[in-house]
Amino acid sequence: AQSVTQPDIHITVSEGASLELRCNYSYGATPYLFWYVQSPGQGLQLLLKYFSGDTLVQGIKGFEAEFKRSQSSFNLRKPSVHWSDAAEYFCAVGERIQGAQKLVFGQGTRLTINP
Amino acid sequence: KAGVTQTPRYLIKTRGQQVTLSCSPISGHRSVSWYQQTPGQGLQFLFEYFSETQRNKGNFPGRFSGRQFSNSRSEMNVSTLELGDSALYLCASSLDRGRTEAFFGQGTRLTVV
Numbered sequence: 001a002q003s004v005t006q007p008d009i010h011i012t013v014s015e016g017a018s019l020e021l022r023c024n025y026s027y028g029a030t031p032y033l034f035w036y037v038q039s040p041g042q043g044l045q046l047l048l049k050y051f052s053g054d055t056l057v058q059g060i061k062g063f064e065a066e067f068k069r070s071q072s073s074f075n076l077r078k079p080s081v082h083w084s085d086a087a088e089y090f091c092a093v094g095e096r097i098q099g100a101q102k103l104v105f106g107q108g109t110r111l112t113i114n115p
Numbered sequence: 116k117a118g119v120t121q122t123p124r125y126l127i128k129t130r131g132q133q134v135t136l137s138c139s140p141i142s143g144h145r146s147v148s149w150y151q152q153t154p155g156q157g158l159q160f161l162f163e164y165f166s167e168t169q170r171n172k173g174n175f176p177g178r179f180s181g182r183q184f185s186n187s188r189s190e191m192n193v194s195t196l197e198l199g200d201s202a203l204y205l206c207a208s209s210l211d212r213g214r215t216e217a218f219f220g221q222g223t224r225l226t227v228v
Contacts, residue, residue, distance in 0.1 A: 042222070
């Protein structure tokens with residue numbers, strides 16, 4: 001079965017500092033990878049996606065992620081965080097079954113920003 | 116373009132009752148998926164509908180069911196509610212099946228007492 005691991009349950013960074021959230025996946029074929037963000041009591045907002053091609057993908061809100069096949073990783077980065085980035089972040093892999101895709105999510109990383 | 120709309124936002128039900136949640140996808144999107152989010156189990160796939168047909172189902176009991184209408188709107192139903200069904204239920208819409216991104220609604224928070 002496909003799986004996604006986010007090793008860090010909770011991360012605290014200072015405002016203006018750089019951020020890297022880790023994501024490792026287990027998938028037999030070429031993965032479709034996503035990062036979503038969730039604010040308290042809200043749904044999931046898509047930050048960025050990787051389907052193929054350039055392994056460094058740019059997303060919204062200044063986020064980027066790099067796909068590394070050799071490490072089965074898709075880490076999310078931001079050079080300078082803002083207080084509004086405090087939220088929970090989910091990495092997901094698109095598992096393809098009978099032509100359809102379902103998302104398999106990691107457990108999430110909660111990000112706290114210190115002023 | 117309007118996003119994914121889920122109604123109601125909040126529900127409180129009693130054990131043993133049944134509940135129906137609604138999801139209106141983004142205009143033009145034909146695939147609707149449902150996910151359950153709980154603190155213990157995280158985000159888990161329930162089922163996916165495309166062209167009014169359930170194409171994919173997660174590992175949930177038969178009490179969980181759904182349907183999709185010709186306008187792509189979808190409903191999910193949970194019968195004989197249990198305390199463990201308390202969760203945030205999220206609907207996601209995609210343009211098509213397969214290699215597309217999914218856009219999520221705000222969710223329906225279901226509390227079973």
